[in-house]
Amino acid sequence: MNFADTDLAETPVRTKASPAKALPIQTAAGIEAWHVESPVVPMIALAFTFEGGAAQDPEGKSGCAQMLARLLDEGAGDLGSDAFQERLAARAIELSFHAGPDAIGGSLKMLVKHADEAIDLLALALAKPRFDADAIERVRGQVIAGLRYQQNDPGVMASRRFFAEAFAGHAYGRPSSGTIEAVSAITRDDLVAMHAQLLGRGAVKIAAVGAIGAEQLAKSLDRAFGALSEAGGLRAIERTTVGDLGKRVVVDLDVPQSVIRFGMAGVAWRDPDFIPAYVLNHILGGGAFTSRLFQEVREKRGLAYSVGTSLVSHRSAAMTWGYTATKNERVGEAVSVISDEINRLIADGPDDEELQKAKDYLTGSYALGFDTSTKIAHQLVQIAFEGLGMDYIERRNALVSSVTQEDIRRAGARTFADGRMLVVAAGRPIGL
Structure with missing residues (x-):
């Protein structure tokens, strides 16, 4: 070429x-x-x-x-x-x-x-x-x-x-x-x-x-x-957690559709429970078309075009947070459906087939992040930054495959807790 x-x-x-x-x-x-x-x-x-x-x-x-x-x-x-x-x-x-x-x-x-x-x-x-x-x-x-x-x-x-x-x-x-x-x-x-x-x-x-x-x-x-100094003087950033769980906040904007952000506790990438939390997040809202939230919010009820969740891992805080957008008059219904689905996962967890499908997807799709030199470099530097070890890429799929129902329950207890979320809606939401 x-x-x-x-x-x-x-x-x-x-x-x-x-x-x-x-x-x-x-x-x-x-x-x-x-x-x-x-x-x-x-x-x-x-x-x-x-x-x-x-x-x-x-x-x-x-x-x-x-x-x-x-x-x-x-x-x-x-x-x-x-x-x-x-x-x-x-x-x-x-x-x-x-x-x-x-x-x-x-x-x-x-x-x-x-x-x-x-x-x-x-x-x-x-x-x-x-x-x-x-x-x-x-x-x-x-x-x-x-x-x-x-x-x-x-x-x-x-x-x-x-x-x-x-x-x-x-x-x-x-x-x-x-x-x-x-x-x-x-x-x-x-x-x-x-x-x-x-x-x-x-x-x-x-x-x-x-x-x-x-x-x-x-x-x-x-x-x-080589011309850079050895190191600067960074301030210590105090550890913190997501506050105001259960609170509902409205940002008033005159638009016909409200954008919704919601979140709760999370697990940091360096934490031993990160991989189970990652698999659980895929089941809840991380899977583009297969997640529970996508099926319940979009496919079954037509409340939103997109809905999802992800894990946020900062140095001194971790969070599970999600997004969706819907008509102002359906905001209350959408938030209720999301909350109900989280509570259903807390109570019952995923079944064995659902868990296996999530693990199969996450292990099978991992290689897609390494198909160009730029992607490889960015993946490697992120792994180095998180201190996961040079062999993490070799170990990662085995870690995902070994996640058990007990691991999922433990991760769920740490992230979902009692199911309360902080919810913010920008628009003119009804029923929030």
Whole structure:
């Protein structure tokens, strides 16, 4: 297959070593990474994550970590924003950064023949971002414009209010993207300080997949990350749980359909009960077309087009949360059906056939997340970030397959408890 400079489309990866057999490397500067060598396609995908994200935002300045992530490639070293972006575009180098509650990270994808230049640009972005005044104001304007637009988006407003209620007074209760007032208050000094705090080479997890050997990768990583300080000073984030269970909250918006967010306790990814909770969540609302909520809410009653649940795992909190949307006049009915289904699972649990089908799907579909080098790199860096061990991919399906009814009951007791949920509806709901 021929690759033009402007084409980084990926084909499925067939590696000598499967992702489960990624090899650890340590560079001369002491930087550690996981490496999967794949010579099939002349391309390299790199993913990296630094400990500490939006939960570290300064008081009254939520959105700082996300603004920092957006500014890292807006000029670095002796390159202004336009010059930096032109260098990326000229070699079809894909570089991006993102920030979440507990981490700030990014990804780099490049053709092998442009790897040296890509690594040099990454090194500049990480260690020498310019934070030019015009770039800061441009990004600030874009963020504020987005926040203003979101004020009329019931999905965004429901989610924001849900986290504010669930984690009131806690870092996780603040919106990662900030508020108009908070973003307006962020200064260049705040960004410089957060950069020094979050981007330390001692707090980074890295995964690399593609046509590069271990020796060359080690040298490249030292060039990319070696100029960073060892580590910043992260604030400890107090452990917390979902609050206000049983509470119903309305965000008043003049729309014909209400967006609903609901949630209860959860189990963190590092917890021994995570896999049973994950299987149970698939049965409740995680299965796209087979889950109980999908069958009861959509198929049987036509209350909503979509409904589902997922497990949220933060460093200092875990949660089971769900979503749906329905006509204002049917909100009460929809919430009642969801609550009844959760209570039915508490009382009776799934039957053996339902449990086996869930396990079969979760084990059979797992490999779909590893069909490109970029997907493999991101999966590996997430596993490294969670401290699950390099052999997790090998062990994961066996862990799912071994889940028993007793495991399901234990996970259900920890997540569903007495069935009470925090529910937030954005719209003009009736019967909530």
